[in-house]
Amino acid sequence: MPIDNNENKEFKPVIVAFCCNWCSYAGADLAGSSRLSYPADVKIIRVPCSCRVNPLFILRAFQKGADGVILCGCHPGDCHYSTGNYYARRRMTLLFSMLDYMGVENGRTRVEWVSAAEGVKFSQTMNEFIEQVRSLGKNVRLEDLRCKKN
């Protein structure tokens, strides 16, 4: 992956978006096919359900260079597996609270419910989130220097 080291250029945050297969990934697809724009720096990782994401995924994303991590799943009540996103909701609430407690900026993490029909919401959410992360600057509190060399 080419990494641009030019300091003068505007800071482009790297965002990792975990999207559930049934709603949010389809939502992202719709955003694409509807030609709605959202920055290319959003790297989507498809997961079977939002509750597949365990806290280590989030931390590893930061380790490997993400500046912000967002988790998208079906709206509460609409989970393909009935209740997966309810569990994910509790886990992420606690994890984000812990990250905040450890001094990591709370704007770097987010959960958003995006249905397969909400292409517009997907692109809006991503644009908003990327702006928020941009204002926070580079992730330095949860970084692994080994992954930033060269």
Next chain:
Amino acid sequence: MYQISREKMPELLAAVAKEMDLFLPVQNNGITNFGFWTEDAKVDLDTLKTVKSPKDAFFPQSEVLYSCYQKANKTSIEPAALKDAPFAIFGVRPCDVRAFDVLDRVFLSEPADVYYAARREHGIVVSLACHEPEDSCFCKTFGIDAAEPQADVAMWQVADGYAWEAKTEKGEKLTELVKEYLTEQDLAKEVEAEKEAIRTLIDKMPNSNLSLEGWGVGKTKERFDDPKWKELSDACLGCGTCTFSCPTCQCYDIKDFNTGNGVQRYRCWDSCMYSDFTMMAAGNNRTTQMQRFRQRFMHKLVYFPDNNDGMYSCVGCGRCVEKCPQSLNIVKVIKRMGGTK
């Protein structure tokens, strides 16, 4: 012999640090460990035992061996730089100085470990005699004299400061460097009194004169199948507290880390208490905690002496005695198994 007052000590340390890296006991939130000198570091030469031993100075808990990465379709390999400038280690206790000798046996015997050898060559050890020994100390059991530091420079606590004596060429050089902070003085009497006091105190410590009967060269068969290993190890958690606080534990593992655009090969301390210690393709040769526990103590008290002219690889620093979460330790092992067949 020279003298340095307590007030002048920070200046001396700052002067050393200006010339070279300085590794010494530093307090962090009430806990003292060896660390590098910085302007605002809370230097602590009074605490007898740092949690971690000073072995990090020569054999750090983790160190990169080389990194490789791809750039423009070319793979580059960058070996880690070897230590090539002198550095000083201050406030090492006599037991920990002996521990360096133990590590030398492992890392400097052929084929020598280049990373360790480079550090050892450039390291200047300043040792401090143990003004107030602790109940967990049992260095005397292994023939170490807490009053007589065997290092490049030896220091003793006297009246309002420290006595300073260079013992080797390296020590002389360091003394030259900091001469302006030292005053030449005849301290023979004071130092002798301090040594006497230390030895008297050491003799009062409960574990100073443990019997090592039944341990040492050639005792493998006698000790290996002792049924006491089971009861001694029953409560062992399999954590690495004893091995990581130990000044002589020398086992390490070599691992690769994928940085996303390359690989870093590094080594880090390993612990014989861990379930994946010496894991091979065929599995693990020690499958129970009893076997792992036995390995640690047999290594220190039997196998190592077997291979090193009778030298024990325990120096009696007592760190594991103080730190084991469940109060299991080498002193208990020596005591309970001593004298039995």
Next chain:
Amino acid sequence: MQEKLVSRAKELLSDGTVVRVLGWRKGDTDFSAEPAFFESAESLDEFTYDGFCGANLSKYMIKASKEEGKTLVFLKPCDTYSFNQLIKEHRVDREKTYIVGVGCDGKLDIEKIREAGCKGITAVTEDGDTIKVATVYGDKELKREDVILERCKACKGGKHVAYDELAEGCDEEKPAKEGRFELVEKLEAMAPEERFAFWQNELSRCIRCNACRNVCPACSCIKCVFDNDRYDTAQKANTTTFEEQMFHIIRAFHVAGRCTDCGECSRVCPQHIPLHLLNRKFIKDIDEFYGEYQAGEDTDSRAPLTNFTQEDVEPSIVKERG
């Protein structure tokens, strides 16, 4: 009290109710009792129950449950919560356990005694609330209050939540102590950068000995993610500050909702990292978001992280409350 415990254990051994006893063995000093299994009446002569028996024995019951026959285990009030939690998770076998509840007035911390200036300790004796310490450098008297384990400062009270019988000296009515979230609240009130500096400084001392994980009664995975060499999470050392954060966040998260706040993690940390403050943060959040919950209080309720309601707060609450 110790004699009574020993004679009761001998009775239960001899009438065949149990085949082994899990308790504490006298150490070589007054302050080094170790957890131990006893299988005969004679070996019980080495049994002790004193102020330094802080170790929580419930996790050893995982091992004992795999053995033939019943095990008698001595549990302090707070240990019984851990035991219940293990029952809930099917990690121990209640049928193979005979619990004798023992009383507790707060266990002593030898490290605190040392920090109070006691060096070269030769004997420690308890005299009610006074702790007499004899040392090579002279004798000292300390107040129990000042040298009890950190966890005992937030004692859950004298109630045993699981037992077959209670030994003499149990005070089931002893109230819980207040204020266990004080330090968590103090941290929450700090600015993020201060919190970050606080944790970075604390975690920088971590030597990754895994004692906190290995002692934890809730950490009972057969293969821990940090030991699994298929992932590069299986580090044996914290090579970077990130790995310190990762290990401790995941360790605490994995026991969130299952941690009974027994405090063993902080007791065993050789570097005195206040690990319980991570666990208590989760407990406090769970209490606030999903209602008061004490893990291990019962054996059948659903744990907060294996449960939900449709009205749960959204994760955005973390940002909104600032």
